[in-house]
Amino acid sequence: MRIRSQLVALVIALVVPITLLAGATLVQLQSVQRHEQEERLRERVTALRLALDTQIESGLRALTGLASSSSARNELVASSDAAALFASHPLWRAITLQPLAEGGTAWHLAREGASTDAPPAAVLEQASQAAGGVLSDVVEGNRSYLAVPVQRQGRTVGVLLATIGDAEWLAFLRRYDIAGPGTITLSDRSGRIAARTLEHEQWVGRDADPQFLQATRDQDEGVLTARNLDGTPYFSAFSRMRSAGWVLSSGVPVAILDGTVRKTTLVTVVSLTAATIAALLLAAVISNRIASAMTGVLEMAAGLADDEPGEARVLGQIDADTVRQKAQEAADARRARDEAQARALASETRARAIAEAASRSKDQYIAMLGHELRNPLSAIASASAVLAEPAALARDRSRALEVVQRQVRHLRKMVDDLLDATRLASGKLELQRRPVDLAAIARHVVGHFDAAGRCSGLRIELVAEPVWVEGDEVRLEQIVSNLLDNACKYTPAGGHVRLSVAADGDEAVLTVADDGPGLEPELLPRVFESFSQGPRLIDRSPGGVGLGLSIVQQLVVLHGGKVSASNGGDLGGSLFNVRLARCAPPAAGHGDAAASAPAGALRVLLVEDNADSREMLAALLELQGHAVSTAADGQAGLEAIRRERPELALVDLGLPGLDGHSLAAAVRAEGSTTRLFALTGYNTEADREAAARAGFDGYLVKPLDLQAFQALLVEHGLAGRRRAAGGS
Structure with missing residues (x-):
């Protein structure tokens, strides 16, 4: 009995720690699964929110550009221009011009099968008071509107609207749909559901759960556990759209999330119970066999003592087939684990390569920016030293002062370019429009370049006839200056740069051409992207941070125009064309003496x-x-x-x-x-x-x-x- 008691105690000593470890592992598993699900939902919601913000901001910019364009007829906005814009925005169901004053011509363009309901008065009022356009809440018929005011001569004369129905929202969400019973929901600012990937027809147009509305009212993003409208507990992540204030959420039923843990717990408990029972039975069997063997030994000893050998007890044999089977299962499990580790390592290697490429790009840009900042700082430091030198001649001091002033202007331009790029990217740059003579701006820019010596060693040809456009004089001068500066940078000494302004029908055409080497074929498609630059030698003599042409393109679009780049032309080098709508010149006497x-x-x-x-x-x-x-x-x-x-x-x-x-x-x-x-x-x-x-x-x-x-x-x-x- 002592042997049997010791074996039972040994089994218990082994089972208890294993049970505790299994319990701790289950708790950790549940925590890890919750964290992984939270991260997946966060990443999905963030990616979709960014895509939606991009769509809404792009749509508002497109409508704003269309609203500010001039029409060849008596329409506030040309429907032909709207048709071309409408075709490039599949999210829109219809596009409508609604005049706010008598005499305006309304029009409505809709996709096949779409309704022609008039926009609500509340949406028109909201849009007419918004400076940069709005995305309305969901209205009757489960519709929402992208709306921008149409302004003429400083007052709002109409509203341009793009209709987005629940079917369009749903189609967009389902591009990012999740497998299984999980769902993605889009709600407007008041909490009304605009689209839902699961049982859309049942939930669209209804208000979200009050607990969800309370949790998302004061936060832009987060995770929470709340009940669905039908009472089902959901684990959800949400993010508020920066462009419109709508809320995007993605959730998974809590029952499904916890089902795996419950199943694993049940299997573990059953397995531990069975293993404990089997271990106890095995201990009993082994103890009986050991006791029997000891009894046989004693009988054989007793028999030897009496010269009558007793019968020996034979112990059981080990099952070889069972050993081979268990070894094969262990080998299969090890091979599967090694394959999973290899896949994880490959995925990690790809992610590391992507991160390293992004880091290299960042380092290259920072190094380039540092180089561009050190050049003017070095010149300013040297000029300051000259000014501080008592033995410096008057002409040396004058030259040093010119260097300081020129380099300060250069630094200011670099900082202004970075700030302008940021404001343009965020849509916060506003134009102060008035009629301006594009030829006068071109002459002013050329005169400034000549006075500053920014194109020394080059022949600058100016051919400009008076052409009036409606725009921001400062930003138009920035467009001309950036294009001329770009041409001067990449044209070798002794080269020829031509700046021309001419009228072409209803458009004003600004052309900057040079006889330099032209644009590289691989650079041409992305020449207007931020930080895009042609090949540079180590001296980086042309200078700049790669934002000038990007700013040009965005400013031209804000003015309702177009800009293009190509190689060739009369001079054989690069050629940039800017087209803007013409306007009538202002009445005389508007100067500010x-x-x-x-x-x-x-x-x-x-x-x-x-x-x-x-x-x-x-x-x-x-x-x-x-x-x-x-x-x-x-x-x-x-x-x-x-x-x-x-x-x-x-x-x-x-x-x-x-x-x-x-x-x-x-x-x-x-x-x-x-x-x-x-x-x-x-x-x-x-x-x-x-x-x-x-x-x-x-x-x-x-x-x-x-x-x-x-x-x-x-x-x-x-x-x-x-x-x-x-x-x-």
Whole structure:
């Protein structure tokens, strides 16, 4: 009995740790499966949300471009232009022009079999008040609208709408559908379901579960466990569309997610129970055999002692077939495990290669950007050293000053290109449209290039006839400047560059051609992509960060025009053509003669925390004839305004302690008459709006542009004013 008790104790000692380990493994398995499902749902929802945001933003940009285009007839927007745009957007069921004033011509284009219901008045009102277009919520008939206002001469005269039905939303979602009972759901801002990949007809147009609405109201993305409209618990991930505020969610029933764990748990419990019982039975059998064998040995010993040998007990033989079978099963399991590891290793290798390629691209771009920044910084450092050298001649100092000014302009252009590319990509760049002469802009750009020596060693030919277009003068000048700069970079010394402006029917055509080597065949299809550049030698003599042509293409599209690139032409090198819609020239007498009026001496307070910037800017303003005082932080600036009562205060926004916005609010609350101009390195519409709300009268971007500063002085009636004698 002692042998049997010891074997039972051994079995128990082995089974208990195995049971505990199995339980811990099951708990970990459930956690891992939940985490993996969460990550899969997050990735799916994020990918689909990005695709939907791209579709909506692309559609709004296309409608905005169409709404701003001019028509050859009396229509607000040409239906023929809309038909071409409609064909390239399969998500749209119909496209409609709805005039808001009498005399406008409405039209409606719809796909075959689509309804022709008029858009609701609420959608028209919402669109007419939106500056950049909207995606409406789901309305009666399970429809939603992409809508943009049609503006003519500064007022909204109609609304251009693209209808998207639940069938179109559903077709788009099913491109990313998931296998099995999982579902993808799209809800509008109010929580109404626009499309659902599972049982769509049953759920479309209904409100989402209140628990889901509460969970997603204050978050842009996340995961949660909630009940479906039919009461089924779902494990879901959601993400809010940046373009419209709609919510996209993907979920899997909790029962299915936990079913695998429950099945594994049941199999494990049954297996452990069976193994324990079998081990106990085996222990009993082995203990009986050992006891029998010991009894046989004792009988044989007793027999030998009596000279009568006893009968020996034979122990059982091991089953060889069972051993071979178990060994084969183990070998098969090992082979399957090795194959799975090989597949995982191959997948990891591919992912690592992709990541390394992305890292190399990032490193190359950063290295290129660093090189482009070091060139002007090196020139500025050397010029500063010349200016600081007491033995430097006057002509050396003059030359060094020219270098500093030119390189600062170069740095500003690089930063402006990066910021413009960001604003264009996010759709936050707004155009200030008015009739402008494209030929005058071309002449101004060429004159600027000549004065700055940016095309030295080249022959620049300008052929321009007056052609008027409706556009943003600053951005049109940027288009011409970027194209001419690109031609000058890639044309060898002694080459020929031609800039021409001409009318072609209802269009104005801007052409920039050169006799350089032309565009590489592999670069030509992607020449307008960001950071696309032709082959460079190690010296990178042409310079630039690869954004100029991308900005050109996006600005031309914002103006409702087209740009193309090719090789050949009269000069044999690269050829760029920009086509914009023509407009009638403005009436005479619209110039602003006051814009050039010189500024008089003013009492100016400069509030800037950077000591070098404060000292140099104060010196520059004093050279302009102004009486300048300074403050190094917001509190000191506020006290100086109270004490000195300056006519103008230039205030940095990022000040320590009391920031620029708080300073402006305090000044306005006290009723001070001091004009406040913000001077900052931030330059977005949101920054400008925040400054205006705080109480600033004007907005200037670092480094200070004296022409922009002068224009603000003229605008606020400060130009030509003289400081009173004895004034403080």
